[in-house]
Amino acid sequence: MLADVELAKSYRLLNHGPTVLVSSAAGGRRNVMAAAWAMPLDFDPPKVLVVVDKSTYTRELIEASGEFVLNIPCRAQAAQVVQVGSESGHGQDKFASSGLKPMPGLKVGAPRVAGCIAYLECRVVQEPHNQQQYDLFIGEVVAAQADSEVYSDGRWHFADDAKRSLHYIAGGAFFATGEAFSV
Amino acid sequence: MLADVELAKSYRLLNHGPTVLVSSAAGGRRNVMAAAWAMPLDFDPPKVLVVVDKSTYTRELIEASGEFVLNIPCRAQAAQVVQVGSESGHGQDKFASSGLKPMPGLKVGAPRVAGCIAYLECRVVQEPHNQQQYDLFIGEVVAAQADSEVYSDGRWHFADDAKRSLHYIAGGAFFATGEAFSV
Structure with a gap:
């Protein structure tokens, strides 16, 4: 079940x-x-950074809408x-081709990706120099939710490896998030 | 044993x-x-981002020297x-108080932190607006090395949990990097 995450703690x-999935939409088009x-x-108001290359369809949709969602798969x-990280959204609907399902955002027009474990809905803080020179986008987080099975009271608590x-x-290889420990 | 990492693949x-340790030095002073x-x-030339708050002693040393090292502990x-992330370097030598040992960088004056598993030596790409507005620093990676016990041929291969x-x-809690898998 998805539960709201306090914005000032959404950095957690x-x-x-x-690794994230970046979803976006503009003018009836969408991509992931x-x-x-x-x-x-930053913490409060919460902001995030994401690098989005000029060649991507996502870039076009983020620039048109001023919004994106960071989904944590x-x-x-x-x-x-891996599939939506390898193929381009130019000329195809990557939701359809990958089987990932869109679901509505709470505060932005960009879709969220169903089945992810957390969501950060963002509005672009316009910094044209960073966007042009470094492909770097700053987003202010305007809504955040997480799957309460793996995140609650401000903490991740992974149990099931699948989640x-x-x-x-690189090359289709990942690390899963590993053992939690305190010092 | 430390081995050089090809700069264009140092992003890996x-x-x-x-999580990283940021080490810096200027005018005979040093901090971590x-x-x-x-x-x-970015890939080539490789660049990194790091957020360094205005209140930190590290910030003062990076601004004075134009250099820093990202050490991967x-x-x-x-x-x-946790200790060097909690205490300030204003008024104390955090290498001495934490027991972390400095060792020379290859290409920058900032020290590296002995016993870490990888090092990215960086020169600041001056972007005053990002630094002032967002505490955001861009570094160009000018030298990179990794511990060949856990990183070789462009890949991490963790075996011993301690490494x-x-x-x-948050609050002194970490995840260790977990299981590697491919899809």
Whole structure:
């Protein structure tokens, strides 16, 4: 079940460095891509960073809409993460081709990806120089939810391996998020 | 044993989202802090991003020197990572207080942290607006090395748990980098 995550603590969804899916929509078109290069930028108001290459269809939709969602996928979705990270959305609907299902965002027009373990809905903080020079986008997080089976009270608590978050290596290989421990 | 990492593939050291130690030096002063918010920005020439708050001593040293090192610590160092992430370097030598040992960089004046599993030596790409507005620093990676026991041929291959990389959660808790798998 999805539960709201307090915005000022939403950085905790990304703090451990998981690979994300970036979903976007504009003018009746939609897309989803994988991104290993995303992280928190600030606590309150919460902001995130994500690198989105100029060649991607996602880039076109984010620039047209000023919105995107960072979806945190889990191990059960790893093959689909690789697929939407390898193919381009130019000329095809990657939701349809990958089998990933869109579902509505709470506060943005971009879809969320069903079955993910957390969602950060973002509005672009316009920084044209970063976007042009570095393909770097800043998003302010305007809504956040997580699957209460693996995230509650501000903490991840992975049990089922299929629901662990992912850390992309290269060439279709990942690390699953591993053992939790405290010092 | 440390081995050189090809610069154009040095992003792979950070691609899975590990927590890092940021080390810096200027005018005979030195410091080390922990940062969960670091990631690759570009492949070739390789660039990285790291968020360094204005209140930190590290910030002062990076601004004075234009250099920093991203060190990737391992589980054996987790308690020291928490310590240098909690205390300020203003008024104390955190290498001395934490027991972390500095060792020379190859190409920058900033020290590296002995016992880490990888190193990215960086020169700041000056972007004053990002630094002031977002505490965001861009570094060009000018040298990279990794411990060949856990990284070789462009891939991590963790075996011993003590040498796994770390993913910070909050409050002294981490995830170790987990199981590797391919799809």
